[in-house]
Amino acid sequence: MDNQNIIATAHALADAARGVILPYFRAENLSTDNKAGHGFDPVTEADRHAERAMRDILAKMRPMDGILGEEYGAKSGQSGLTWVLDPIDGTRGFISGTPTWGVLIALADETGPVYGLIDQPYIGERFEGGLGRAEMTGPMGPRALKARGNRPLDEAVLFTTFPKLGSEIERAAFNAVADQVRLTRFGLDCYAYAMLAAGQIDLVIEAGLAAYDIQAPIAVIEAAGGIVTNWQGGPAHAGGRAVAAAGRQQHEAALEILARAA
Numbered sequence: 001m002d003n004q005n006i007i008a009t010a011h012a013l014a015d016a017a018r019g020v021i022l023p024y025f026r027a028e029n030l031s032t033d034n035k036a037g038h039g040f041d042p043v044t045e046a047d048r049h050a051e052r053a054m055r056d057i058l059a060k061m062r063p064m065d066g067i068l069g070e071e072y073g074a075k076s077g078q079s080g081l082t083w084v085l086d087p088i089d090g091t092r093g094f095i096s097g098t099p100t101w102g103v104l105i106a107l108a109d110e111t112g113p114v115y116g117l118i119d120q121p122y123i124g125e126r127f128e129g130g131l132g133r134a135e136m137t138g139p140m141g142p143r144a145l146k147a148r149g150n151r152p153l154d155e156a157v158l159f160t161t162f163p164k165l166g167s168e169i170e171r172a173a174f175n176a177v178a179d180q181v182r183l184t185r186f187g188l189d190c191y192a193y194a195m196l197a198a199g200q201i202d203l204v205i206e207a208g209l210a211a212y213d214i215q216a217p218i219a220v221i222e223a224a225g226g227i228v229t230n231w232q233g234g235p236a237h238a239g240g241r242a243v244a245a246a247g248r249q250q251h252e253a254a255l256e257i258l259a260r261a262a
Contacts (some may be wrong), residue, residue, distance in 0.1 A: 001114075002080070003131045009061045010105050010117050010128075017087060017103040018121040024049075025122055026097045026221055039090055042091045047071055050087035050103065058083055065107075070212045081205040082108050086212040090161075090189030099123050102190040106215035112237035116219030118194045127194045129223030136198060147226035148199045150247035153254070156202035157180045159192035166207035170241070173231070173261035174205055177254050193217035197224035203254055204244040211239045218244075227251045231258045 001123040024030055024046035030252030035041040051071045058067060066077030069085040083105070088094050090101030099122040107130075125138035127145060134145040158181045163175045178184040181203070189197070190213075192204045197220045206214075213235050218228045221244050231241040233255055242257070245251030 001131075005061075006107055006115060007128075007133070009057070009095070009105065010115065011126075012057050013054045013083075014063065014103055014117050014119040014126060017105075018119065019086065020047045020050045020053045021103070022121050024066055025057050025094065030095060032095055035172060040092075042081060042095055043059070043071065044095065045089060045093070049089045051085055054083075054085055054087065054105070054149055059065040059071060065214060068212060070210070074171040080109055082107045084108055084113070084212050084215040086125045086190075086216070089213060090191070093187070093189055098187075100188045102194070104212060104216035106212075106219055108215055108237065112170075112235060114216040116216035118190055118197075118216055118220055120194070125194070127197055129197065129220035134197075134220075134223035134225075136194075143150055145197045145220070145224040147197060147221065147237045147246040148202065149225070150249035151202055153177075153180045153250060154182060156183075156198075156250050158203040158205065159185045159195070159201055160184075160186060160205050162186065162191050165205075166241075169261075170207045173258045174207075176261040177203070177205060177257045180253070180257065182203050193221060193244055195247055196226055199224075199246070202246045202250045205242070205254065205258070207241045209236075209239040209242055211215050211237060214242050229255075231255065 033037040033040045051069045064079040065074040066082035086104035089104045104121040106113040118127040127136045195201045228244045230236045236242040
């Protein structure tokens with residue numbers, strides 16, 4: 001792999017997505033469609049426009065690679081590498097005006113993600129992991145990413161996106177972990193994973209994920225020294241249930257409770 005070309009391409013994608021998305025953020029009369037047959041799964045023209053812009057760049061810079069995107073599906077490639085794109089992870093937050101959404105960009109081979117970016121355009125923060133990098137940039141300048149490491153569960157900070165996580169069994173399992181930690185917070189979407197990589201929190205537990213929701217966070221968190229698996233301790237890059245942890249101590253404690261409760 002040409003690491004420098006891959007990294008340059010990923011940043012070009014994130015820059016393009018920023019430019020496309022920001023004019024829509026907190027705009028009046030933002031049109032929102034519902035993709036869900038039941039419930040509410042919003043998508044906006046910002047989502048669609050950003051993914052189209054990223055796909056256009058990949059067609060020029062990396063035409064042999066595959067693409068898997070939330071809005072426009074899969075495109076096969078010939079290189080054995082696939083770009084996994086979520087143009088706005090956290091569209092509910094986006095349409096509510098909260099800066100907790102992000103652009104997710106990952107590059108995966110047959111084993112899973114090897115590089116990823118989590119970009120928050122409004123705050124101006126970008127978190128990068130893989131191919132020898134674990135760093136972020138933002139209003140306070142560049143800094144290294146490093147997960148906080150081992151910590152007892154009763155001192156841990158836990159995040160998830162929705163209070164009503166998945167099925168009743170999954171909610172009960174999550175609540176069993178939440179009962180043991182110091183602090184539980186909700187609603188940050190991909191930004192929670194970024195905070196774990198930045199050393200601010202200990203655990204993110206989710207269910208019902210797609211591959212494009214989790215692959216960039218996996219790459220960033222693992223580069224920062226954290227751990228991401230499914231609830232059984234196996235690979236999580238296909239989506240479904242995921243546990244991200246800042247250290248092995250939190251990870252093992254959470255897995256034990258989840259297995260017992262689920």
